[in-house]
Every structure is written in C-alpha cells, then in structure tokens.
Amino acid sequence: MSDDRLTETGMITTILNEAYIIKNNGLEVDIDKVSKMPSWTVIQAVCIFHGLDPVRGLQNEYLKRYPIYKSIMDAYDIMMSFASDNKIPHEGDPMLFFGSAELVGLTVSDELKSAVLMEGNKRDLYDLERKARLKAFMTDLKADAIPFKVAEKLFTVDIVKEIRETFHDEIRCILVELSEAGERKPTGGQMRSYLKENPKKAPRFVKVDRKGDIHFDSDAAGKKITNMTRQALDKLINRYATKTV
Secondary structure (H helix, E strand, O other), X not given: OOHHHHHXXXXXXXXXXXXXXXXXXXXXXXXXXHHOOOOEEHHHHHHHXXXXXXXXXXXXXXXXHXXXXXXXXXXXXXXXXXXXXXXXXXXXXXXXXHHHHHHHOOOOOHHHHHHHXXXXXHHHHHHHHHHHHHHHHHHHHHHOOOOHHHHHHHHHHHHHHHHHHHHHHHHHHHHHHHHHOOOOOOOHXXXXXXXXXXXXXXXXXXXXXXXXXXXXXXXXXXXXXXXXXXXXXXXXXXXXXXXXX
C-alpha cells in the first residue's frame, strides 16, 4: 500500500471520528434554535457556519485534536480582523455575518439564511406591534375620563422608558445602515451632524444645542423634550456599535 493511500485512509478515519464525536455528544447546530437568537458573537457565528452548536461546540475537549477546531480558529481570526475594521460587528444581528463568512470561504446554507431571515422578520413585526400598542395606549389615555395628570403619574415612568428606547432604536437603525453601506463607526460629533443633515432618519430627533446635547421627543403627545448629553450619546454609540457596526 502506498504512502498516499495510507495518508488518505488516515484522513478518512479522522473525518469519521470527528463526525462521530459531534453527533454522539449533541454538538450539532440546531438551526431552529440559533435562528431565534437576536444576536451572535463572531465566535458563535463561526461555530454555526461549521455546523456546531455555538455554546457547546468548542467546550468539547476532544474536538481540539481534530481539523474542525483549526478550521474554526482560522476562520475566527479572519472574521475578527473584519470586526476590528468595523466591517462586521463583534456581536450583532446574525444577518450581518453572512457576507463576510462567504468571503472567508465558509458555506452558509440556504436553510440557515431562510430561518434567520424569518425569525428576524418576526422580531421586527413584534417591535412594530409593541410601538403601535404604545401609541394606541396614549391615545386612549387622552380620551379617558381619568384626568391626564393622574394617569401620567401612574404610567409616565414606563412610557418614557419605552419612548426613550424607541429613540435609541432609531440611533441603532442608523448605525446598522451606515455599517451596511461600509461606513466606519461614527464619532459622537459625526452622529450629531448626521442627525442634523438627515432628521427624518430619526423621527424623534428635534435638534442639537450649542453644548452638543441632542434634544428628542420623549412624549408620545410630542409635548415633552428630553436632552441626551454628549457623554450619553457616546455611550450609546459604543454600546450599539460593538453590536451592530
């Protein structure tokens, strides 16, 4: 038997052993589960694209001696360089990883793409319905016999929190859009300029004052303006940029 044949036999044995460990230890990726995750990290995405469970996949010590482990680490190194250049997030929407994975040479199955897209649409629809319910609730409050000031004391904390989060979502959407256009993470000053030049991108945006604070609607009736300081904006960008840019 030639050396080449021996080498080929050894490779086949290695591949079979690797597949055996994955199957018998429950390490295979569950597409239904991972598609429901609202965000992936880089290492989770790489594991998923290799057909491994993103949590348990690399915890199995036996896999470290097999080719799949090196393949995952090599792909992770390359994708982390993309993340460092703000081409993909360190953690973010699963859809944002597909393009870079294919550039690295990883296969993203149509089944995975379809599942992630479907679950993402479900989350978006739920968010739209939640905002619609908030708007309807505020409309009902105005028409209710309960004096508005009394109702305001009862519900203001939760409502303002919801609306503040809505404005944060508007900033997040802008960051995602900039990322998809290949733009780098904006500074606080760049974001303020962007909002002034594109006010329709964030419907709750009102203005930027001389101190650099952002003013935005924090009242569903449009009667209360809240300030977001420069420091708060920077924290917001950094929090969302690591996830979405």
